[in-house]
Amino acid sequence: MQASAASRLAALQAELPSSTRLLAVSKGHPAAAIRELAALGQTSFGESRLQEASAKQQALADLPRLDWHFIGHLQANKVRPVLRQFGWIHSVDSLALAQRAARIAGEEGVTPKLLLQLKLRPDPAKGGFAADDLRQAWPELQQLPAVQIVGLMTMAPLGLDLEQRRGLFQDCAALAHELELAELSMGMSGDWREAAQAGSTWVRIGSALFGPKPLSGPTWDAI
Numbered sequence: 001m002q003a004s005a006a007s008r009l010a011a012l013q014a015e016l017p018s019s020t021r022l023l024a025v026s027k028g029h030p031a032a033a034i035r036e037l038a039a040l041g042q043t044s045f046g047e048s049r050l051q052e053a054s055a056k057q058q059a060l061a062d063l064p065r066l067d068w069h070f071i072g073h074l075q076a077n078k079v080r081p082v083l084r085q086f087g088w089i090h091s092v093d094s095l096a097l098a099q100r101a102a103r104i105a106g107e108e109g110v111t112p113k114l115l116l117q118l119k120l121r122p123d124p125a126k127g128g129f130a131a132d133d134l135r136q137a138w139p140e141l142q143q144l145p146a147v148q149i150v151g152l153m154t155m156a157p158l159g160l161d162l163e164q165r166r167g168l169f170q171d172c173a174a175l176a177h178e179l180e181l182a183e184l185s186m187g188m189s190g191d192w193r194e195a196a197q198a199g200s201t202w203v204r205i206g207s208a209l210f211g212p213k214p215l216s217g218p219t220w221d222a223i
Contacts, residue, residue, distance in 0.1 A: 021202050023185070023205065027048045029206075030056075074092065074097060083101065086112065087112055088115070093127040099144065118134065121157050123157035134179075169187065169191075172184060173199040188204050189209075
C-alpha cells in the first residue's frame, strides 16, 4: 500500500535537521495535492513551469500563506511574470540575468529573494556560475537594487555517486560561507540527506513527498 501524503510529510519532517527547510516540489502535481499538504502545515512549494504554476496559484488563491519558489530555468523573457508570482527564485545563473531581475523588480515594486545557481562540476545539461566567475561578479551583484541575493543553489550532474554529491554540496557550502550568504538550496529526493549534512537550508523534495507524478509533461531533473 502506498504511503499517504501525511505519513510521507511526517517522515521527512522527523528526519530534517532544524536548520533545513522542506521545499515541496509540486511541479507536475495538481493543486489538490498542494492543498492537502498545506492543510498539514507545509507552506513552501516549488514550481518550474510558469503556465502550470499560474493555474495552481489561481486555484489556491484562498490560501494566502503559501510561499512560492521558482526552481526551473529562468528565461530572460519570463523574468517579469516570474517576479510577479514568486517570492523566491532559485535559478539565477548569470550576472546579466541578475541585473535584468533587479531592473524589473524595481519596476514592479517587488523585492524577491534570489539564489545564484552554481555549476561546480562539468555538466552539459545545466548552466550556472563557475566559482571563480561568481567571485569576480560578486561586487556587482552585491550592488544590485530591488533584489535580495540570499544564497546559492546547485544540482548534482547525473552520474555522480553519493560521495561525489557530498563533495559537491560541501564545495557549494564553502563558497556560500566565503560570500557570507545564509541560504543554500541543495539536495533532492535521492540525496537530500547528504545535502542537509553539508548545510543545505532548503531541500527540494518532489517524488519522496508527493509520490509518483500524475501529470504528463517535461520534468526538471529527477527531483
